[in-house]
Amino acid sequence: MNHSHLTVDAHTHIFCWGENPAEGFLSRPTQKSLISKLLLRLSGIKKERGETISEKIYHRLFKDLESTELDYIVLFAQDAIYKNGLDIDYHRTHFYVSNNYVLELATRSDKIIPCASINPMRSDSIRELERVRAAGCKLVKIHTAIQGVSPDLPEFEAFYRRAAEIGITLIFHTGYEHSCKVVSQKYTDPRRLARALDQGGNIIAAHCGTCTFWDKEDYYPHFIEMMHRYDNLYGDTAVMAGLVRLNACSKLAKEPEFITNRIIHGSDYPLPSSRIPHRKQVGLFPRYRKNLLDLDLNIKRGYRYGPRYENLILDLIQFEP
Numbered sequence: 432m433n434h435s436h437l438t439v440d441a442h443t444h445i446f447c448w449g450e451n452p453a454e455g456f457l458s459r460p461t462q463k464s465l466i467s468k469l470l471l472r473l474s475g476i477k478k479e480r481g482e483t484i485s486e487k488i489y490h491r492l493f494k495d496l497e498s499t500e501l502d503y504i505v506l507f508a509q510d511a512i513y514k515n516g517l518d519i520d521y522h523r524t525h526f527y528v529s530n531n532y533v534l535e536l537a538t539r540s541d542k543i544i545p546c547a548s549i550n551p552m553r554s555d556s557i558r559e560l561e562r563v564r565a566a567g568c569k570l571v572k573i574h575t576a577i578q579g580v581s582p583d584l585p586e587f588e589a590f591y592r593r594a595a596e597i598g599i600t601l602i603f604h605t606g607y608e609h610s611c612k613v614v615s616q617k618y619t620d621p622r623r624l625a626r627a628l629d630q631g632g633n634i635i636a637a638h639c640g641t642c643t644f645w646d647k648e649d650y651y652p653h654f655i656e657m658m659h660r661y662d663n664l665y666g667d668t669a670v671m672a673g674l675v676r677l678n679a680c681s682k683l684a685k686e687p688e689f690i691t692n693r694i695i696h697g698s699d700y701p702l703p704s705s706r707i708p709h710r711k712q713v714g715l716f717p718r719y720r721k722n723l724l725d726l727d728l729n730i731k732r733g734y735r736y737g738p739r740y741e742n743l744i745l746d747l748i749q750f751e752p
């Protein structure tokens with residue numbers, strides 16, 4: 432199927448406060464963190480209708496979906512940290528959204544493409560991979576830093592191979608993470624994706640390995656190095672229009688075509704993009720500024736990445752509506 436007329440945001444989040452922990456939760460320290468407070472305020476979620484914060488987040492997402500110019504969004508689950516590979520470790524898990532919750536939300540809107548999340552350290556990781564695939568899901572996210580997954584470990588090879596065999600594209604978080612407590616930032620180095628890439632499936636490095644200006648390291652050069660080495664590697668632009676990654680969008684746009692042609696649009700919604708550094712692209716008061724999905728899309732459109740920037744993700748998952 433030809434997808435070239437469609438527009439997709441391939442990296443968005445839903446989160447749950449924790450009223451129903453089976454759906455998802457944020458840990459106490461994460462709920463109380465400055466970054467969570469800022470996010471609720473800057474995104475306008477606080478003012479949304481709903482009794483609980485989870486309801487407000489939910490209503491905000493569905494309101495934005497109604498007014499957006501996007502055809503689809505990819506909505507991420509977020510797996511936990513496990514004790515001995517079996518039970519959720521509530522003490523060490525700071526951000527959890529269950530696969531079933533995201534699969535359920537996808538049934539409530541034609542615009543939602545679900546992305547499951549599986550910690551490959553789970554003893555049932557391959558079974559869960561097959562279960563979500565059977566439920567129609569062709570994308571799986573691994574959060575290296577938050578889930579404590581060093582992607583280069585030999586014991587994950589069977590998981591990566593199975594994903595490739597059943598047509599699942601794996602998305603790895605790359606670049607330093609700041610939204611909640613992490614196990615190790617070192618796990619976010621794109622160089623650690625070699626083992627997964629060697630299994631032959633499609634791999635997306637979320638955030639293209641970018642870090643903020645105050646981080647000790649910058650993994651963006653490692654992302655570019657891996658794009659030279661592997662043609663089954665892709666990158667998404669999530670969070671790159673935020674205030675703390677000032678030149679990330681323009682730097683990426685200057686890369687050679689064989690790299691920009693494998694860049695995929697993603698916002699990191701509901702994390703807000705910043706208009707000020709991108710005023711040349713969208714101006715200071717664009718009409719769509721209240722819809723964070725559309726604001727991010729229009730900022731990045733202004734950088735003119737590859738011709739398939741807005742819909743390449745649909746080819747990767749051989750999407751059929």
Ligand SMILES: [Zn+2]
Nearest residue numbers: 442444669699
């Ligand atoms: Zn994200």
